Amino acid sequence: MSLLRIERLNKAYGSLAVTRDVTLTIEHGERHVIIGPNGAGKTSLINQLGGQIRADSGSIFMNGTDITHAPPEARLKHGICRTFQKNTLFQGLSVFENVRLGIGSRYGQPFNLFARIDGNDDLNRRTWAILARTELEHVAGQRVASLSYGDQRRIEVAAALAGEPKLLLLDEPTSGLSPAETQQMIGFIRTLPDDLSIIMIEHDMEVVFQIAHRISVLYYGEVLMTGAPDEVSGNERVREVYLGAGI
Numbered sequence: 001m002s003l004l005r006i007e008r009l010n011k012a013y014g015s016l017a018v019t020r021d022v023t024l025t026i027e028h029g030e031r032h033v034i035i036g037p038n039g040a041g042k043t044s045l046i047n048q049l050g051g052q053i054r055a056d057s058g059s060i061f062m063n064g065t066d067i068t069h070a071p072p073e074a075r076l077k078h079g080i081c082r083t084f085q086k087n088t089l090f091q092g093l094s095v096f097e098n099v100r101l102g103i104g105s106r107y108g109q110p111f112n113l114f115a116r117i118d119g120n121d122d123l124n125r126r127t128w129a130i131l132a133r134t135e136l137e138h139v140a141g142q143r144v145a146s147l148s149y150g151d152q153r154r155i156e157v158a159a160a161l162a163g164e165p166k167l168l169l170l171d172e173p174t175s176g177l178s179p180a181e182t183q184q185m186i187g188f189i190r191t192l193p194d195d196l197s198i199i200m201i202e203h204d205m206e207v208v209f210q211i212a213h214r215i216s217v218l219y220y221g222e223v224l225m226t227g228a229p230d231e232v233s234g235n236e237r238v239r240e241v242y243l244g245a246g247i
Contacts (some may be wrong), residue, residue: 001064002030004049004167009058011044011221018044020221022058024097026167031189031198033208035148035232036142036218037242042087042201045218046169051075055127056239058162073243076105078167083156085175091145094154100127127162130182134158134188150181161192168192170200174207186210209233217242 004026011019018041023227028030045052053218060068062078070078081218082121089098103126136158143151153173160168173189174182182204189211192198202208208215208229215232217224219241226230232238 003030003063004028004199005059005061006049007059008059009048009060010046010056011041011048011053012056017221019048020057022223024216024223024226026197026199028166029197031194031200031211031213032216033200033202033212033214033243034216034218035202035205035208036224039220040217040218041221043171044221046082046171046199046201049075050080050169073105076163079164080169081160081163081165081167082169083153083160083171083173085171087149087152087156089144089152089156089159092142092143093139095147095158096140098125098133098134098155099130099159099162100124102159103127103130105163108135130158130162130236132193134161146179150177151182152179155183157188157192165196167197167199170198172201172203172204174204177206182207 002025004025006022009019009022010017022045034045036042042237043052048055051070051074054066056067059066062075062080065078067075067078090101100123103123128137131140134154134157136155139147139151144155147155157170157173174185177185186207189198201210214226215229216226217232217238224241225235225238
């Protein structure tokens with residue numbers, strides 16, 4: 001059974017269709033990258049998978065369970081976590097506190113910015129484990145606002161991992177990063193567990209080809225094609241609609 005199955009997903013705002021009959025499967029441990037021109041519907045698709053917006057029609061199944069109408073917090077329980085295009089970290093809190101909040105939300109702990117850090121040994125233990133796994137222990141006590149943007153993007157992924165996902169949705173994780181920071185992010189993503197499935201939106205084709213097992217190309221809300229990187233790079237229609245993307 002595929003981890004995620006999307007069947008004929010549709011979403012429109014008036015006459016503007018942002019997803020049109022999108023059908024995809026994501027396998028266990030797959031790194032699946034979604035590309036396409038601006039306005040192709042990439043973020044709209046991720047928002048439907050994460051539950052931030054509701055599809056007009058179609059179905060989403062996670063491990064065979066229909067989650068089409070489930071709210072974001074229920075999808076978290078099914079193993080879907082995500083990052084966003086824009087930084088959503090609490091800038092005034094430490095790295096440790098940001099990751100700890102992610103773990104607390106996963107286990108139904110109250111969302112309390114003022115809770116004592118030493119007040120729950122289990123949450124603290126899990127937080128340190130995530131920081132160790134993502135090699136962020138050395139900045140655990142630093143305020144997020146004091147760190148580089150590249151570090152903050154990695155912390156966002158660490159906070160998402162705190163939800164113990166089976167499927168991680170990454171919305172342009174290298175956006176705004178320098179070339180050096182981009183390479184660090186690629187290396188960081190490659191260190192994530194092999195059994196973790198990832199759906200990632202990405203514009204930088206060098207990044208895409210270093211990470212993707214499969215690629216889906218969206219064009220005006222439709223899946224133009226899905227295939228291995230070499231199949232996508234050799235497709236003339238993809239070259240035509242995604243001119244200038246470096247394919």
